[in-house]
Amino acid sequence: MTPLRLKEKVIESTFFLSSSLAIFINLAIIAILTFESYGFFHKVSPIDFFTDTQWTPFFYDKHYGILSLFAGTFLTTVIALAVALPVGLISAIYLSEYSHSRFRVSVKPMLEMIAAVPTVVYGYFALLFVTPLLKNIIPGLASFNSLSAGIVMGIMIIPLIASLSEDAIHAVPLMLREGAFALGATRLQVVRRVLLPAAFSGIAASVILGVSRAIGETMIVAIAAGLQPRFTLNPLVPIETVTSYIVQVSQGDAAAGTIEFQTIFVAGASLFVMTFILNTISYGLRKRYMQAYV
Amino acid sequence: MQKIIEASNLRVSFGKTQVLKNVSMTLHKDKITAIIGPSGCGKSTFLRCLNRMNDMYDNFKLEGAISFKGDNVYAKETDVIEMRRRIGMVFQKPNPFPSSIYENVAFGLRIQNINDKKILDEVVERSLKKAALWDEVKDRLGNSALRLSGGQQQRLCIARTIAVESEVILFDEPCSALDPTSTRKIEDLILELKKHYTIIIVTHNMHQAKRISDFTGFFHLGELVEFGETKKIFEDAKEKLTRDYVRGDFG
Numbered sequence: 205m206t207p208l209r210l211k212e213k214v215i216e217s218t219f220f221l222s223s224s225l226a227i228f229i230n231l232a233i234i235a236i237l238t239f240e241s242y243g244f245f246h247k248v249s250p251i252d253f254f255t256d257t258q259w260t261p262f263f264y265d266k267h268y269g270i271l272s273l274f275a276g277t278f279l280t281t282v283i284a285l286a287v288a289l290p291v292g293l294i295s296a297i298y299l300s301e302y303s304h305s306r307f308r309v310s311v312k313p314m315l316e317m318i319a320a321v322p323t324v325v326y327g328y329f330a331l332l333f334v335t336p337l338l339k340n341i342i343p344g345l346a347s348f349n350s351l352s353a354g355i356v357m358g359i360m361i362i363p364l365i366a367s368l369s370e371d372a373i374h375a376v377p378l379m380l381r382e383g384a385f386a387l388g389a390t391r392l393q394v395v396r397r398v399l400l401p402a403a404f405s406g407i408a409a410s411v412i413l414g415v416s417r418a419i420g421e422t423m424i425v426a427i428a429a430g431l432q433p434r435f436t437l438n439p440l441v442p443i444e445t446v447t448s449y450i451v452q453v454s455q456g457d458a459a460a461g462t463i464e465f466q467t468i469f470v471a472g473a474s475l476f477v478m479t480f481i482l483n484t485i486s487y488g489l490r491k492r493y494m495q496a497y498v
Numbered sequence: 499m500q501k502i503i504e505a506s507n508l509r510v511s512f513g514k515t516q517v518l519k520n521v522s523m524t525l526h527k528d529k530i531t532a533i534i535g536p537s538g539c540g541k542s543t544f545l546r547c548l549n550r551m552n553d554m555y556d557n558f559k560l561e562g563a564i565s566f567k568g569d570n571v572y573a574k575e576t577d578v579i580e581m582r583r584r585i586g587m588v589f590q591k592p593n594p595f596p597s598s599i600y601e602n603v604a605f606g607l608r609i610q611n612i613n614d615k616k617i618l619d620e621v622v623e624r625s626l627k628k629a630a631l632w633d634e635v636k637d638r639l640g641n642s643a644l645r646l647s648g649g650q651q652q653r654l655c656i657a658r659t660i661a662v663e664s665e666v667i668l669f670d671e672p673c674s675a676l677d678p679t680s681t682r683k684i685e686d687l688i689l690e691l692k693k694h695y696t697i698i699i700v701t702h703n704m705h706q707a708k709r710i711s712d713f714t715g716f717f718h719l720g721e722l723v724e725f726g727e728t729k730k731i732f733e734d735a736k737e738k739l740t741r742d743y744v745r746g747d748f749g
Contacts, residue, residue, distance in 0.1 A: 385551065388662060
């Protein structure tokens with residue numbers, strides 16, 4: 205092999221290694237999650253894990269029912285989406301179709317900047333501003349609850365959904381709008397009957413990304429939703445999400461190899477599976493609804 | 499001959515750029531009027547003024563008047579939606595909606611809240627027949643319109659316009675994205691449609707204007723240089739500029 209050829213080979217392998225690094229790390233994470241979860245399921249039956257409605261690894265009477273953490277995650281995510289989907293989509297439609305182009309150009313970057321606010325700030329906003337506000341309206345509201353955490357999480361996701369959906373709606377070719385207008389469609393009809401269906405894949409992708417964001421969101425729920433695993437869909441009481449459980453235990457002193465330690469990994473593996481499924485759905489949706497424009 | 503649309507002293511600008519300067523033109527009912535001229539002469543802008551398709555641009559400004567059957571198109575009280583339905587438009591590039599063939603034709607009715615299946619079926623069939631597309635698609639009305647060929651898509655767009663019973667159809671270079679065979683089909687179709695519709699067609703293709711139109715208007719630099727019967731414009735134009743253009747000396 206000539207020196208030049210060797211040099212080429214070295215460069216090529218360096219590039220290959222760098223680009224494989226991320227994949228290797230991900231594989232390593234999956235391996236660790238699987239390994240520790242395997243250890244966990246040696247001690248706890250998967251049936252209990254998926255059907256028990258109590259999660260009390262640190263109590264004398266230990267229960268390992270992940271459902272109560274799932275319930276917390278589900279509840280906050282649904283509340284967040286109930287806020288973010290309508291507001292985000294309406295903002296996207298307004299920006300793309302109704303607002304003056306100058307307004308759009310200046311507002312969009314601002315929207316994207318909101319996404320840069322650290323989530324810990326949102327968490328305290330939920331705990332110290334939204335919850336007291338809601339308490340005026342809902343007297344029975346606990347100081348830690350999924351309602352205000354969910355609402356604030358929704359506010360956090362609005363820019364994400366608004367911005368990505370706006371991209372998708374705006375990317376629909378102008379000639380489709382013109383075709384509809386020329387048939388006597390109103391602006392709202394153009395939005396409903398032409399733009400939303402045509403931009404469906406992009407909008408769905410933005411929503412699913414929002415859901416992933418909500419499921420993985422940690423700080424807001426850890427601060428404002430409480431740390432009490434509870435199998436409930438009542439938004440007014442303290443709950444605990446999968447993510448906030450991981451935070452709670454990671455800060456403690458669960459020793460490696462113990463079952464308490466392994467619960468972190470099994471919770472993490474559950475999160476991983478959830479986001480993986482969501483991403484797969486998103487990918488499938490995108491493929492299915494991808495429109496080939498001429 | 500009955501006049502249907504009349505533009506008088508039309509001046510149009512986008513921001514600081516003036517695109518049309520003092521254009522006056524009378525369009526006759528159930529005739530084909532061709533609008534020719536070099537690129538950037540304002541012919542498409544003129545066409546798009548007739549059904550207010552320029553309204554969606556923020557910096558669009560129009561002075562002068564356009565009347566459609568005696569009504570001022572740009573009057574405050576004009577129902578733009580209704581007016582656009584009566585003056586349909588077919589665009590340069592075929593622009594079917596990303597839905598089925600059937601739904602593309604039914605679109606104009608559905609937005610008027612006509613959802614009766616019997617009425618829709620009937621209108622879809624009649625419109626596709628009038629657009630000379632029925633035989634090619636009757637067995638696959640549920641298929642995506644995007645899978646049709648360019649020429650078929652353009653005829654679908656014509657069917658869509660016919661379906662809402664427009665009286666005037668504006669064609670903005672409808673064949674510029676099509677091959678010669680499809681072009682021929684569209685031209686034959688336009689000649690056929692003339693029996694019931696007033697047609698105004700912007701075209702780059704002088705042979706096309708000559709072949710199908712009854713009247714021709716020649717635009718240059720935002721002005722209507724000459725307007726008259728097609729035969730006259732092509733064989734015995736008054737203006738030297740028109741004679742040069744139709745001979746192919748510039749453009």
